Amino acid sequence: MRTLILLLTVLVCSRSPALQGQAAPAPKPDAALPFTLKPLGHGIYAAIDNPKGEAGANAGFVVGDDGVAVIDTFENAPAAQALLGEIRMVTKLPIRFVVNTHYHLDHVAGNAVFAKEGAVIVAHRNVPAWIHTENLKFFGKNITPEQKSQVENLATPNMLFDSSTELRLGSAALRVEFFPGHTGGDSIVVVQQDKSAVVFCGDLFWRQTLPNLIDASTLPWMETLSTFTKFSAESPILFIPGHGDPGNASDVAAFRGYLSDLREWVSGAKKDGKTSAALVDAVLPQLKQKYGTWQLFEYFAKRNIADVEAELNGTKRIPSAQP
Numbered sequence: 001m002r003t004l005i006l007l008l009t010v011l012v013c014s015r016s017p018a019l020q021g022q023a024a025p026a027p028k029p030d031a032a033l034p035f036t037l038k039p040l041g042h043g044i045y046a047a048i049d050n051p052k053g054e055a056g057a058n059a060g061f062v063v064g065d066d067g068v069a070v071i072d073t074f075e076n077a078p079a080a081q082a083l084l085g086e087i088r089m090v091t092k093l094p095i096r097f098v099v100n101t102h103y104h105l106d107h108v109a110g111n112a113v114f115a116k117e118g119a120v121i122v123a124h125r126n127v128p129a130w131i132h133t134e135n136l137k138f139f140g141k142n143i144t145p146e147q148k149s150q151v152e153n154l155a156t157p158n159m160l161f162d163s164s165t166e167l168r169l170g171s172a173a174l175r176v177e178f179f180p181g182h183t184g185g186d187s188i189v190v191v192q193q194d195k196s197a198v199v200f201c202g203d204l205f206w207r208q209t210l211p212n213l214i215d216a217s218t219l220p221w222m223e224t225l226s227t228f229t230k231f232s233a234e235s236p237i238l239f240i241p242g243h244g245d246p247g248n249a250s251d252v253a254a255f256r257g258y259l260s261d262l263r264e265w266v267s268g269a270k271k272d273g274k275t276s277a278a279l280v281d282a283v284l285p286q287l288k289q290k291y292g293t294w295q296l297f298e299y300f301a302k303r304n305i306a307d308v309e310a311e312l313n314g315t316k317r318i319p320s321a322q323p
C-alpha cells in the first residue's frame with residue numbers, strides 16, 4: 001500500500017551541487033519568463049505558471065549530484081526552452097530525466113526540448129499511447145493538420161512503470177508513484193529532505209483552482225487526496241500543484257472538499273429530478289457561493305457539474321487503460 005512510511009523512506013542528500021563551479025550569471029527577472037521560479041532548497045525548484053498562463057501549467061526540477069530531473073514540460077516548447085535556460089543558470093549537469101505526471105498537453109508539450117538534451121522521459125504505463133491520441137480531443141472538431149501533427153509527434157515517454165519507481169541522481173532520490181483520480185495515468189514525485197518533503201502532484205492537486213475533470217474519476221481522486229493529507233501527519237510537506245501556487249495539507253484538504261461538495265450537490269440535484277442544463281443551473285449558484293473566487297471558475301464550473309453528472313450516471317467516458 002501507498003503509505004507515508006513508504007514515501008518518507010526516500011532519502012535525499014542535503015548537499016546540493018547546484019552552485020558548484022563557476023559563478024552563475026544573474027537570472028532574468030521573473031517578468032520576462034512564462035513562469036516564476038521558486039527555489040525550495042536542497043536543489044529543488046518549482047516553476048509556477050505566470051498569471052497570464054503563458055506556461056499553461058506548473059513544472060519543476062531537482063538538481064542532484066550527477067544530473068537533473070525535470071517534472072513536467074509545460075504547454076509549449078518556448079516555455080520549456082525558458083525552463084532549460086533557467087536550469088542552465090543553476091547547473092551545467094546533464095538533464096537525465098523528465099517525469100510526465102500525466103498525458104495532458106499542458107504538461108508534456110515541451111518534452112522534445114529535454115529529449116534533445118538526452119533526458120529519459122519517465123511516465124506511468126498509460127501515458128505513451130494517450131499522449132498521442134487523447135490529447136487530440138482538446139483541439140475539438142476543427143483541429144488543424146499542424147495541431148494534429150504536433151500531438152502525434154510529441155516526444156514519447158520511454159521509461160514506464162505500473163505503480164512506482166525511483167530515480168537516482170547520485171545520492172538524491174525521487175520517488176515517482178501512481179495515484180488514481182485525474183486521468184488514470186497520474187504520478188506524483190516525492191523528494192524527501194531532512195525532516196520534510198516536497199511533493200510534485202501534477203494535476204492530482206489544484207490549489208484554489210477549479211480542476212479539469214474531463215478524464216476524472218472523482219471518488220478514487222478523493223481517496224488519493226486523503227492519502228496526500230496523511231503524508232503531512234508526521235512531517236511538513238510542501239505540495240506543488242499542477243495549477244496554482246504551492247500549498248500545504250490544508251490546501252489539499254480544501255481541494256478534496258471541492259470534489260466532495262461537487263459530488264454531493266450534483267447528487268442532490270439528480271434526486272430532485274434535475275438533468276443536463278437544468279441540473280447545471282441548480283448546482284451553479286451553490287458552487288459559485290463557495291468557490292466563485294477560485295481560479296478558472298468561469299472556465300470549468302459548468303463543465304465540472306456536467307462531468308460529475310455523467311460520472312454519477314455511469315455514462316462518463318474516461319481513457320481506457322493500456323495493456
Ligand SMILES: [Zn+2]
Pocket residue numbers: 102104182203212242
Ligand atoms: Zn491535467
